[in-house]
Structures are given as structure tokens and as C-alpha cells.
Amino acid sequence: MTFLRVIGFSLALLCFYAIFAHTLPQVEPDLSEPIEVSTDGLDMAGMISLGEDLFSGKGTCTLCHNGMGRAPDTLEMDLAVTFADRLEAVGGEGPAAVEDYIRISMLEPSAYVVAGFGKKGTNDTVSPMPVVDAAPIELNTVEMNAVIAFLQDRAGMEPTVPLPTAEDTPVDEAPVGGEGMVEAPETDIIAALDKFSCSACHDLNGSGADLGPPLGGISARMDRTALMGAILDPNSQIAEGYDEGLMPDTLGEDMHASELLLIIDHLLNLPEPVLSEEPEDDGPITDAAGVIDEYGCAGCHDLEGSEADLGPKLNGISARMDREALKASIIDPNAEITEGYEADMMPDYFGDDMSEGEMTLLLDYLMKLPE
Ligand code: HEC
Ligand code: HEC
Numbered sequence: 001m002t003f004l005r006v007i008g009f010s011l012a013l014l015c016f017y018a019i020f021a022h023t024l025p026q027v028e029p030d031l032s033e034p035i036e037v038s039t040d041g042l043d044m045a046g047m048i049s050l051g052e053d054l055f056s057g058k059g060t061c062t063l064c065h066n067g068m069g070r071a072p073d074t075l076e077m078d079l080a081v082t083f084a085d086r087l088e089a090v091g092g093e094g095p096a097a098v099e100d101y102i103r104i105s106m107l108e109p110s111a112y113v114v115a116g117f118g119k120k121g122t123n124d125t126v127s128p129m130p131v132v133d134a135a136p137i138e139l140n141t142v143e144m145n146a147v148i149a150f151l152q153d154r155a156g157m158e159p160t161v162p163l164p165t166a167e168d169t170p171v172d173e174a175p176v177g178g179e180g181m182v183e184a185p186e187t188d189i190i191a192a193l194d195k196f197s198c199s200a201c202h203d204l205n206g207s208g209a210d211l212g213p214p215l216g217g218i219s220a221r222m223d224r225t226a227l228m229g230a231i232l233d234p235n236s237q238i239a240e241g242y243d244e245g246l247m248p249d250t251l252g253e254d255m256h257a258s259e260l261l262l263i264i265d266h267l268l269n270l271p272e273p274v275l276s277e278e279p280e281d282d283g284p285i286t287d288a289a290g291v292i293d294e295y296g297c298a299g300c301h302d303l304e305g306s307e308a309d310l311g312p313k314l315n316g317i318s319a320r321m322d323r324e325a326l327k328a329s330i331i332d333p334n335a336e337i338t339e340g341y342e343a344d345m346m347p348d349y350f351g352d353d354m355s356e357g358e359m360t361l362l363l364d365y366l367m368k369l370p371e
């Protein structure tokens, strides 16, 4: 019976995704469109404008170089002053030196690391910035020159980079990509939300997940910039009543810029949820499916087919741990982190929130869960 309820729950979840997929407006992302620019006969004004497109598009520079504090806010700062300061520190002057400085910043980010922005624990000797001429960003020489021309122009300098010639590789049409990303970006909002498991934790008008705040009507609370901050740097401000450290803080690294924009556009248009007329069922939970439902385990773990993969599969768990160890990993999930998964991801309050009876139901069920 319990088994059937759980299957039912998983099926309901799958149906929800299927129905959800049909009720959404199709949002067209503009950044995932290939950048089609012929470099043949491009003049400096064209190079500057290409560089600007690359900076927020294929180069994914704005994924980090924005106002969120992950990297210097290049587009907002006075670049003339910044470059003068940087050149003094590295011993050089003039626009040609600026060209070299920017090129080296892109090709060997760790050569000069801006103070305070190095990788944690490296004392500013290692830059978190990806090399831009390697996969997956792969800017070619003309594209790098275009970005340099754009930044020099912003600093009020005459760009010093050469114009492209017929021998240069044409600007390719590769999709937008960021650090460590090899696969193409999702262009479908459902696939994008699914890829980053937003609905496992947030109610986006239907999933009922409540590990994070419901996002329906979020545009009344947050504008575009605040949303971007909440997604890229979730721990900078914690929504009241929710746990710090639960929302993944790696989304900025894992997302394509176009996916981020797609998700933000979708959230800004998500209406205030319609409150359901159904009375809440507040009776005591009497079976394992109810416990799993109440505490959202299937949002992160694959339990007989939910396909969630934020946490390890729990099928056949009794072959890996005994009842005591199982209980311990539910009550104190960070005491031991399952290999290949992240710490601080699984909520650590189940021990406090669950009654004895609920814990017993859950353990009985999990210990019998077949492989
Ligand atoms: C994953 C995040 C990330 C991405 C993507 C990224 N950068 Fe950076 N970048 C950084 C960080 C962090 C620093 C500061 C540390 C350092 O000096 O390397 C930096 C430094 C720089 C600097 C030196 C800035 C200064 O104030 O002296 C330049 C120039 C630069 N980046 C250009 C770019 C360009 C152009 C792109 C896109 C083609 C890009 N970056 C993409 C993170 C990133
Ligand atoms: C593992 C659970 C989890 C996942 C996955 C997750 N979030 Fe969150 N999110 C949270 C929690 C918990 C909070 C509240 C704490 C905080 O502010 O960091 C939160 C906060 C937020 C907020 C701020 C809401 C407010 O009212 O302040 C936004 C916006 C948001 N998340 C969007 C997203 C999006 C978009 C995704 C998918 C790309 C996502 N989250 C994925 C758990 C998650």
C-alpha cells in the first residue's frame, strides 16, 4: 500500500512537470542566438561593437564582471583610472600596455590577480577567471581583439588592436558558454528550471516544494538586479525564515548567461499564486509516503523513480548502511558527506522536526526499499 502511495506521488510529480510544460509562455532568449558577424572589412567601430556583444554574450564576462562582487565591476568602473592603477602595479604605461594587460588578463588570468579577488585560500595568487581562448569560451584572436577594443574605448582610449584581415578565422557562431561548461545552453524554460532543480526547493506556482521561498509573484518583492543577486550569490542575503547555505551558490558558475536571463525573465513574469480552496490536511501522518511528502525527500533523492539527483539514490540503501547509520545520516547529514555530493545541501533539521513515529515510519520504509 505504502509502495503504491509513493509510486503515486512520483507519478503526480511527473504529471505536474508535463502539465507545467504546457502552461508556460515561451520566452525567447536573445543571447543563445548565434552572433553572426562577418569580420570581413570590419572597422574599429565595428570591432568595439562586436567586443561589447562578446562581453555580455559568448564571452560570458558579465556572468562575473557585474555588480555582484565576484569580480571587478568592469562596466561600471572608470577604466581609465583602473588601468592607470593596474599598470603602475605591473610597471608599464600607455594604451599599448593596456592592450597587453587586458590580453594577459584573458589568456593568463593568474599572471596578475586583482587584490581581494583571488581564489579563496590562495592569497590572491590564483585567479578564478577562466582562460578565454580555451574551451568552453573559446574566443578566437579577432574576438579577443574586439573585447580589448571595447574595453579600451570605454577607458576613453584609441584602441590599439589590429583590424581583422582576410586570413583571420571568421568570428564563429558557437553558443554562449561559461566556466566548465561543455554542453549547449537550455533554451526551453522548463528544461532550464529542471537542469538546476529550482522546483525541487521552490514552489513555482505548483510544485509545493517549500525548502526555499515560493517564487510566484516574486516581481513584487524583487527587481531584475535583486533576482540576479539572489541566484548568483544566494548567501549575501537570506530570505527570512529560511536556512542559509541551502540554495546552491555555484549556479553562477554552472549556468550559461542565456539560461540565467531566461530564468530571470520567467520569474519576473510569474504571477502571484492563486490560493487553492482545498482545506489543508493537518491530520497526523500515518505512512511513509506522507513523511516523505512532508519533508520533501523525493525532491532531492531518487526514491523508486522520482529521478531527482541532488542527493544519492536511496533505493537499496539497506545494503550500504544499517538502521542506526541511516538514522544518523538523516539527523546529522553533514557528519559524513556521501562521496560525490556536496556538504550543507541536505537540510539538517529533520532530527528536530520529525516525531519519533514519523522517523520510525521512514526508517522502516527505507530499510525495505529494494535496489
Ligand atoms: C568566472 C568568472 C569570470 C569570468 C567568466 C570572466 N572573468 Fe575576468 N576576472 C574575474 C575575476 C575574479 C577577476 C579578478 C582576479 C584577477 O585579476 O584575475 C577578473 C579580472 C579580469 C580583468 C582584470 C581586471 C582589472 O580590474 O584589472 C580583466 C581585464 C578581465 N577579467 C576581463 C574579462 C573578460 C574580457 C571576460 C570575458 C571574455 C572575463 N573577464 C570573464 C572573473 C571572471
Ligand atoms: C537545494 C534547494 C534550492 C535550490 C535547488 C534552489 N534554491 Fe533558491 N533558495 C533556496 C533557499 C533555502 C532560499 C532562502 C535562503 C536564501 O535566501 O538563500 C532560496 C532563495 C531564493 C531566492 C530569493 C527568494 C526571496 O524571496 O528572497 C530566489 C529568487 C531563488 N532562491 C531562486 C532560485 C532559482 C531560480 C533556482 C534554480 C536556478 C533555485 N533558487 C534553486 C533553496 C534552493
Ligand code: HEC
Pocket: 211, 292, 295, 296, 297, 298, 299, 300, 301, 310, 311, 312, 313, 314, 317, 320, 326, 329, 330, 333, 334, 336, 337, 338, 341, 342, 343, 344, 345, 346, 347, 350, 362
Ligand atoms: C535539499 C536536498 C535534500 C533533501 C530535501 C533531502 N536530502 Fe538526503 N541528502 C542530500 C544530499 C546532497 C546528500 C549527500 C550529502 C550528504 O551526505 O550530506 C544526502 C544524503 C542522504 C543520505 C545518505 C545517503 C548515502 O548514500 O550515504 C540519506 C540516507 C538521506 N540523504 C536521506 C534523506 C531523507 C530520508 C530525506 C527526507 C526526510 C532527505 N534525505 C532529504 C540532499 C537532500
